Amino acid sequence: MKILVTVKRVVDFNVKIRVKADNSGIELANIKMSMNPFDEIAVEEAVRLKEKNIAKEIVVVTLGVAQCQETLRTALAMGADRAIHVQTDLELQPLAVAKALKAIIDKEKPDLVIMGKQAIDDDCNQTGQMLAALLGWPQGTFASKVEPETDKLQITREVDGGLETIELKLPAVVTTDLRLNEPRYASLPNIMKAKKKPIETLTPEQLGVNLTPRLKTIKVTEPPKRKGGIKVSDVAMLVDKLRNEAKVI
Amino acid sequence: MPTLIVAEHDHKNLKPSTLHVVAAAKAVGQPTTILVAGFNCSEAVKAATSIVGIEKVLHADDAAYEHFLAENMAALVVKLAKEFSHVMTPATRIGKNFMPRVAALLDVAQISDVIAIESADTFQRPIYAGNAIATVQSKDAIKVITVRATVFDKAPATGGNATVTKIDGTGDSGLTKFIGQELSKSERPELTAARIIVSGGRALGSGENFKLLEALADKLNAAIGASRAAVDAGYVPNDYQVGQTGKIVAPDLYIAIGISGAIQHLAGMKDSKVIVAINKDPDAPIFQIADYGLVGDLFQIVPALTAAL
Ligand SMILES: Cc1cc2nc3c(=O)[nH]c(=O)nc-3n(C[C@H](O)[C@H](O)[C@H](O)COP(=O)(O)OP(=O)(O)OC[C@H]3O[C@@H](n4cnc5c(N)ncnc54)[C@H](O)[C@@H]3O)c2cc1C
Ligand SMILES: Nc1ncnc2c1ncn2[C@@H]1O[C@H](COP(=O)(O)O)[C@@H](O)[C@H]1O
Numbered sequence: 001m002k003i004l005v006t007v008k009r010v011v012d013f014n015v016k017i018r019v020k021a022d023n024s025g026i027e028l029a030n031i032k033m034s035m036n037p038f039d040e041i042a043v044e045e046a047v048r049l050k051e052k053n054i055a056k057e058i059v060v061v062t063l064g065v066a067q068c069q070e071t072l073r074t075a076l077a078m079g080a081d082r083a084i085h086v087q088t089d090l091e092l093q094p095l096a097v098a099k100a101l102k103a104i105i106d107k108e109k110p111d112l113v114i115m116g117k118q119a120i121d122d123d124c125n126q127t128g129q130m131l132a133a134l135l136g137w138p139q140g141t142f143a144s145k146v147e148p149e150t151d152k153l154q155i156t157r158e159v160d161g162g163l164e165t166i167e168l169k170l171p172a173v174v175t176t177d178l179r180l181n182e183p184r185y186a187s188l189p190n191i192m193k194a195k196k197k198p199i200e201t202l203t204p205e206q207l208g209v210n211l212t213p214r215l216k217t218i219k220v221t222e223p224p225k226r227k228g229g230i231k232v233s234d235v236a237m238l239v240d241k242l243r244n245e246a247k248v249i
Numbered sequence: 250m251p252t253l254i255v256a257e258h259d260h261k262n263l264k265p266s267t268l269h270v271v272a273a274a275k276a277v278g279q280p281t282t283i284l285v286a287g288f289n290c291s292e293a294v295k296a297a298t299s300i301v302g303i304e305k306v307l308h309a310d311d312a313a314y315e316h317f318l319a320e321n322m323a324a325l326v327v328k329l330a331k332e333f334s335h336v337m338t339p340a341t342r343i344g345k346n347f348m349p350r351v352a353a354l355l356d357v358a359q360i361s362d363v364i365a366i367e368s369a370d371t372f373q374r375p376i377y378a379g380n381a382i383a384t385v386q387s388k389d390a391i392k393v394i395t396v397r398a399t400v401f402d403k404a405p406a407t408g409g410n411a412t413v414t415k416i417d418g419t420g421d422s423g424l425t426k427f428i429g430q431e432l433s434k435s436e437r438p439e440l441t442a443a444r445i446i447v448s449g450g451r452a453l454g455s456g457e458n459f460k461l462l463e464a465l466a467d468k469l470n471a472a473i474g475a476s477r478a479a480v481d482a483g484y485v486p487n488d489y490q491v492g493q494t495g496k497i498v499a500p501d502l503y504i505a506i507g508i509s510g511a512i513q514h515l516a517g518m519k520d521s522k523v524i525v526a527i528n529k530d531p532d533a534p535i536f537q538i539a540d541y542g543l544v545g546d547l548f549q550i551v552p553a554l555t556a557a558l
Contacts (some may be wrong), residue, residue, distance in 0.1 A: 011377070013513070016380070017377045017380050017381065018438065019381050024362040026265045026376075026377065026381060038494075068316070079315060094349065094358075094359070095352065095353060095356075095357075095358055097335045098353060115341035117494075118494060119378060120377075120378065120493065121376065122376055122492075123361065123362065123375065123376055123377070123378065123493065124359070124361045125345050125349070125361060126349035126352070126359050126361060127349075128349075129345075129346065129348075129349035129350045129353070130321065130349045130350065130352065131346075131353075132319075132350065132356050132358075133323065133349070133350040133351075133353035134353050137318070137424070138281050138320060138422070138424035138425045139319055139346075139350070140425070141319070141345070141346050142342060142346075143333065144487065154428065157487070158342070158487045159342045159343075159430070159488070160341055160342045160343070160441075160488060160496070161428060161430070161432040161433065161488055162430065162431050162432040162433040162487070162488050163432075163486075163487065164316070164427070164429075164430040164431075164485055165427075165428040165429045165430065165431075166316075166318070166425050166426060166427055166428055167424050167425065167426040167428055168424065169423075169424050169425070172424075177487075177494075178477060178480075178481065178490075178494060179480070179481065179487060180486075192364075214357065214358035214387065214389055215358045215360065215385040215386065215387055216385065216386045216387075216388070217384070217385055218371065218384040218385065218386055219383075219384045220376070220381050220382070220383050220384075221381065221382050221384070222381065222382070223317055223375070223379055223380065223381065223382050226519055226524075226538045228536070228537050228538065228539070229451075229524075229540035229541055229542065230540075230541060230542070231531075231536070231540055231541075231543070231544060232543050234541070234543070235550060235553045235554050235557050236557065238525065238541055238543055238554065239554070239557050239558065241541050242502070242523070242525070242541070246502070246522075246523045246540065246541075248445070248522065248523050249445070249469060249500045249502065249558070
């Protein structure tokens with residue numbers, strides 16, 4: 001099978017972000033950027049399916065600024081075969097990303113698309129579901145286990161009450177949850193090899209999609225700060241505070 | 250134009266999150282219809298008729314909605330949506346699954362995890378694990394919204410008197426099939442609805458040691474939560490995870506035990522009314538947001554706390 005994996009370049013999960021003074025967005029200058037952690041899990045899953053000889057080819061796709069090439073190189077070093085970069089400086093929102101991905105998928109015709117469940121910058125948790133809708137394909141979101149068969153796929157999903165197993169007809173869109181796998185680090189030889197793997201660069205115009213954002217961001221602000229409290233010396237004092245001061249027990 | 254709420258329920262009872270969404274919809278200030286799509290779900294329909302603030306209940310009863318498969322739910326909601334200016338549902342796993350599908354089929358944006366409704370077209374939502382709040386405006390004809398339930402009050406469950414209209418379903422897509430589920434069994438309150446949560450981290454060291462938290466939770470009639478590290482290590486099931494990518498909770502009392510306080514964890518619990526942290530590291534970030542911090546070894550403190558209650 002042919003697998004398409006999407007990867008987004010986001011602020012690294014370890015960075016404590018700051019809101020810009022003019023409330024127009026987040027301070028991004030000189031900040032460490034990484035592959036969205038859920039997308040690392042998506043790449044890893046595809047690579048494992050290739051190692052099991054279930055997948056034949058893995059194509060990774062990203063949309064965004066020129067530096068997104070680095071994210072694609074990381075995915076190639078993890079084991080993807082080739083990459084597509086839709087290069088744009090526009091602000092990207094899930095519906096626009098889904099439309100661009102659909103245009104690519106109409107051409108690439110993968111059997112399976114694996115995406116992250118959520119980008120940890122916008123926290124939207126939408127793009128995979130939207131893409132599946134636009135394609136008219138089934139979706140398996142929040143996957144913690146993916147078991148392909150010939151023309152279908154069984155996936156286990158992390159749901160609010162526990163786990164759920166569903167069967168999807170292929171082609172399908174799957175989004176990853178944290179327990180699906182533990183992504184590998186690319187080895188140095190693989191990082192070197194990845195430099196020779198092909199990256200195709202496209203413009204939104206070439207895809208014939210309009211990426212203009214639908215939602216207008218009016219402002220970005222700091223959340224209300226929570227005041228730190230006090231340290232209590234022992235259990236007795238804690239119980240007293242909870243009973244008589246906070247009155248929550 | 251009116252607002253449509255897609256109810257979350259288990260065919261018998263409405264989930265509390267549904268009542269929070271009804272309260273949120275009030276801020277939009279329009280007549281509100283609620284859709285109960287399920288299988289043999291007349292009890293849930295009946296419950297929906299008595300919510301204060303609901304004028305109409307749409308009842309779709311079909312095996313296709315038994316497991317709320319996204320493809321089937323989305324087809325139905327899309328068919329109804331044209332009559333409404335706003336479509337809202339809780340930002341739970343079910344809502345997050347089908348709602349973006351609705352938005353894409355309507356060719357509109359979805360506004361995820363809304364925490365404030367400023368006007369009919371302007372909303373606030375958290376980004377970057379809640380470390381920033383974006384105010385966004387939608388000019389789309391239909392606003393498709395998932396609501397962060399914890400920040401809105403609950404609409405009264407009784408006192409309303411809505412009319413019921415039975416509607417046809419849109420059938421089964423044939424794309425996905427429900428195979429089975431493995432739900433965590435618990436006598437405890439549901440995590441997102443609990444008044445008190447006792448939450449454990451990596452420091453617990455094993456699933457067995459979570460029994461310490463259970464004893465404490467029994468005393469407090471609390472739910473049990475966990476950090477990602479505790480879930481990843483297999484100490485507790487995935488549905489215990491609190492945080493940016495787990496469940497968002499806001500109980501009256503949240504007791505974080507052996508949890509360091511990573512931003513991804515704080516994202517899920519920092520709206521709790523009172524936070525207690527128990528951690529042996531006096532510099533653990535969790536203390537920066539805790540109302541009451543107790544520095545020490547959880548294996549001594551937790552049994553002592555349980556005994557003191
Ligand atoms: C994409 C992504 C999404 C994530 N989503 C989430 C999420 O939704 N929820 C979440 O929780 N995390 C999430 N994380 C993980 C998060 O970054 C942290 O790794 C995680 O929260 C750490 O869990 P912890 O606090 O239990 O473990 P640790 O950070 O290891 O902390 C353990 C704490 O226990 C204390 N301790 C040790 N022994 C004792 C003892 N005997 N008594 C008392 N205290 C003791 C230590 O001092 C330490 O502070 C996510 C990460 C990523 C990359
Ligand atoms: N600009 C992008 N480029 C590539 N993939 C993306 C992009 N935006 C979103 N995605 C994919 O969609 C997933 C969910 O993103 P979101 O809906 O924004 O939370 C991410 O984990 C990615 O796999």
